[in-house]
Amino acid sequence: MDAEVDVELREQVRKLCSRYPSEYWQKCDRARAYPEEFVQELTDAGYLACLIPEQYGGAGLGIREAAVILEEIHRSGGNAAACHAQMYTMGTVLRHGSPEQKERWLTGIASGAVRLQAFAITEPDAGSDTTSISTFAERKGDRYIVNGKKIFISRMQHSDLMVLLARTTPRADVEKRTGGLSVFVVDLREAGDSIRVQPVDTMINHETNEVFFDDLEVPAENRIGEEGKGFSYILGGMNAERILLASESIGDALFFIDRCKRYANERVVFDRPIGQNQGIQFPIARAYIRTQGAIAVRDGAVALYDAGEPCGAEANMSKFLASEVAWEAANVAMDTFGGYGMAEEFGIERKFREARLYLIAPVANNLVLSYVGQHVLGLPRSF
């Protein structure tokens, strides 16, 4: 990445993050609390609006800067998963919304007055097979009536708006399975009893929910783009999500490596720093080398994305490599810290749990392999 611009931005983000040390994240983790102060400060600093064009009050920056921000948050020991979607979920509105919709929502998101942190795609009966979702939005006059259920919908309780993917034509009636799906912006503040939220407790401190829609009314003017084309709109936003979450994983990997470096130099056992033992040193070096590889692939994806070039393969591969190396580094840290890796106060076990998520979300790595097998290598379609 371009060194000069990034050095300054990295410094600024590091400074902000230094006010949220490991103890802060541990406290949130223990209480299963939303990191409200951190998210507010990120919002006030304009970082969550970095991808929103200046005409709507955002910073008008590229995916490169967004990647730097998220990488640094994770490298500092923090966790941007509480709010990262505020950066990129608005992309569907930006790319496919009408001028009125952009004016209506993007300005509020950019100023921090409105939160768009939730997007609802996954369903219990469809899983990774998104085109099999069955939540249905039926058009009735100037409204859509939504019924169905979703699972693992994150940050809903801390968001004002939610992007929803729902069927508007039954799957049996569409020629291609990707057809007949539409995207809506749902104002959660107006939903009342028609949305029921059931929190799902997970192994990390992450607000995620099962969601039930019971005759939810969504004004037709909240539909983004054309009816039936929603899948392609969501797909178009996935490259940004892959690159940004890859950056969080890279930050995680660097966090573990930084911690390992320090600890392996300081911890003396058998009259020598443990880092002198190749059994400790080599896994750290291997994780470092692989992290550099993941950074290079991520940077390649970033350059293509910011140039407006197709980058599906690169974005997916960077998410795959970064999540794998973060998990490798997490395990190396556990070995390096010995018993202290398990002790809460060292902060390794929390990060270890958090880093694991990215092997399965926002897309499971098997699905990335199948994408590369089929679309990049031309191997037979497996599903």
Ligand SMILES: Cc1cc2nc3c(=O)[nH]c(=O)nc-3n(C[C@H](O)[C@H](O)[C@H](O)COP(=O)(O)OP(=O)(O)OC[C@H]3O[C@@H](n4cnc5c(N)ncnc54)[C@H](O)[C@@H]3O)c2cc1C
């Ligand atoms: C903490 C958390 C937060 C989340 N937040 C959101 C959110 O905000 N919004 C949202 O819409 N979703 C969210 N998700 C859902 C997430 O995107 C899905 O969990 C993920 O896409 C995998 O789907 P699944 O869990 O249904 O797994 P499944 O699809 O049931 O897959 C289970 C396993 O089988 C493998 N598998 C399935 N099919 C194949 C195949 N054909 N070939 C090889 N392997 C296969 C998968 O790789 C996976 O390992 C979140 C999930 C978690 C855990």
